[in-house]
Amino acid sequence: MPIWKKLEQKQLSALYLLYGTEAFLIHETKQRLIQSVLTAEEMDFNFSSYDLEETPVETALEEAETFPFMGEKKLVILNNPVFLTAERSKDKIEHNIKKLEEYIANPAPYTILVFSAPYEKLDERKKITKLLKKNAEVMEANKLSDKELKSWLRSQAAASGAQIDEEALDHLLAIAGTDLMMLASEMDKLALYVSGAQPITVDIVDQLTARSLEQDIFSLVDKVVTGQAEKAFRIYYDLLKLNEEPIKILAVIANQFRLIYQTKELARKGYGQQQIASFLKVHPFRVKLAAGQARGFSDEQLAAIMMLLANSDLDMKTSAMAKPLIVEMFLFKLQSLMSR
Structure with missing residues (x-):
């Protein structure tokens, strides 16, 4: 079951690992997590985001272990955890991996900790990677197959109260390409045009879709x-x-x-x-x-x-x-x- 389906059912985990090269899917999942965990009023107090290429992980963990100021949950996002890969970090930031291992084994019950790793592969040989994949809710955000891409587009249309037929789907992909950010924007425009009154057809796609x-x-x-x-x-x-x-x-x-x-x-x-x-x-x-x-x-x-x-x-x-x-x-x- 995709992470966002679980989020719709309010099935929250203490740890999430989002990794892969499809940046839009990672961004979309982060947004869904934010919407599921925090209200607009809680964002200023209970949301934090860290770039681990600039900040030691232990600094972010201190934030994760601090009680929420208001509300029941807080959300902490850790971007670019290069120590999960075989790559060498370009900077000289030293991370306390031992402290991270201890946190993963016993996460704070009031914090949702999200690792956002924009890498094609993680180093499965590393203890920290194995531990995180074992304990976290994992989403691999790599290129979608043809079938997955069409399913994702249908869900985007449905979220906007629209339907799109198979021939129109093929035509949209042929015209707009496969970049998810572009497709999401085009689908929003198409759904707004039909306003749920009719399905999105080939002719409508042809009239409204920007060609790359x-x-x-x-x-x-x-x-x-x-x-x-x-x-x-x-x-x-x-x-x-x-x-x-x-x-x-x-x-x-x-x-x-x-x-x-x-x-x-x-x-x-x-x-x-x-x-x-x-x-x-x-x-x-x-x-x-x-x-x-x-x-x-x-x-x-x-x-x-x-x-x-x-x-x-x-x-x-x-x-x-x-x-x-x-x-x-x-x-x-x-x-x-x-x-x-």
Whole structure:
């Protein structure tokens, strides 16, 4: 059961460990904890947050062991506990880990102590890590799978009193990308627009959702794959009108084709989409879309495109040709290559 589901049921623990690289999920869980533990009036007296890259842990523990000034509970958040990882701290802060171990074994009953660790992995060999994972409520906040991402989006819609159909979900992800902060903002806007009167549909998503540069480039590549060169050029010219830098546009095009090439190669070797996403450190939904686009290219075409991109990148850095024209020439050559 996710931590926030337990919070809705008022199932509070004395210790929480939030770790992973998905910053939005960690932030969201912190906010839910604050809302579950403290009233607005109690925040000034019973809430504390420490950065353990600047403050010794024993200082935070002294706060955790102090009785609440008003109310029944206090909330103390410990950010960046690098001592839970195999990394070496960049600063010279010395932490009294022995005192922390003693606290974890016998936490103050009136304090909710939260460890916020924005790291992909913790060092499971360390005694302190084992002890904390054994005694704390743990949430791993890493990249969501395609299924988890859609479930999370549905819950975001439901929290705003809205519903979204499956096709609209796919379209939202295709347009807005997989950044949770961006998706949460877009879902709030969509839910406000429908006001619970109707489901969120593909047309509504298309009308209201802001497109990221990456998603515009995905659409551009898709138009090339499907032989819609005129629409591909229209997307490019629109990006120039929006003052996007040609060198940045070319870099994002290169990233997309690199992902397509790598996805095709790894799929050929028998990797599944989830494995490919993990190996390439990208979201599974991006791999799913890249796999679909990869079917539109032969191995020879992809190899030639990678060479075209390398040459265009060199021209960007060394040629006197206007930078917008370099990208335009690349698109003409790409169109010619795809028509063979």
